[in-house]
Amino acid sequence: MTDDILKPPNDSPVIRTIAMPADTNPAGDIFGGWLMAHMDLAAGNVATRRVKGRAATVAVEAMAFLSPVLVGDEVSFYGTVIATGRTSLKIRIEAWRRKREGEEIIKVTEATFTFVAIDKDRRPRPIDPI
Numbered sequence: 001m002t003d004d005i006l007k008p009p010n011d012s013p014v015i016r017t018i019a020m021p022a023d024t025n026p027a028g029d030i031f032g033g034w035l036m037a038h039m040d041l042a043a044g045n046v047a048t049r050r051v052k053g054r055a056a057t058v059a060v061e062a063m064a065f066l067s068p069v070l071v072g073d074e075v076s077f078y079g080t081v082i083a084t085g086r087t088s089l090k091i092r093i094e095a096w097r098r099k100r101e102g103e104e105i106i107k108v109t110e111a112t113f114t115f116v117a118i119d120k121d122r123r124p125r126p127i128d129p130i
């Protein structure tokens with residue numbers, strides 16, 4: 001097991017929430033789609049701050065689910081901009097779970113989202129350099 005599976009990022013999470021019974025699949029575990037939606041939201045939040053305006057998801061790279069999320073888990077979504085192009089940017093999102101009554105934290109999934117800064121007509125617009 002590599003170190004990055006054992007330790008979450010140092011930054012504050014973009015989103016931290018509790019997995020609820022309404023978020024489960026028929027087997028009682030949390031839906032993968034619930035995680036994906038939160039990851040998109042977290043990446044969108046990071047993108048919106050970076051591009052100082054609207055941004056749209058244009059692509060998501062492969063996502064593997066490493067560990068199930070259970071009802072009552074605290075789930076934290078961390079996001080980092082890893083590359084910036086002319087109008088697009090790539091954001092790495094990691095999701096980590098903590099059991100309700102414990103301190104152990106486990107990586108659940110990770111993925112790289114590509115967002116495009118868009119204008120009022122929903123067309124790509126250049127991203128300001130930092």
Ligand SMILES: CCCCCCCCCCCCCCCC(=O)SCCNC(=O)CCNC(=O)[C@H](O)C(C)(C)COP(=O)(O)OP(=O)(O)OC[C@H]1O[C@@H](n2cnc3c(N)ncnc32)[C@H](O)[C@@H]1OP(=O)(O)O
Nearest residue numbers: 041044045048056057058059085086087088114116122124
């Ligand atoms: C009232 C408002 C409140 C706001 C409150 C904000 C709150 C904040 C938190 C909320 C956050 C929510 C976050 C949810 C975000 C969605 O849910 S968005 C909805 C889902 N996404 C969509 O509907 C997008 C649909 N796609 C499109 O409209 C068009 O593809 C786009 C995005 C406008 C791009 O148009 P295009 O003609 O493909 O653009 P093109 O010039 O070819 O390429 C532009 C850039 O994208 C890159 N690109 C294009 N396709 C790809 C691809 N497949 N892979 C990688 N890169 C690509 C290009 O390489 C290029 O990059 P740069 O070299 O310029 O850096």
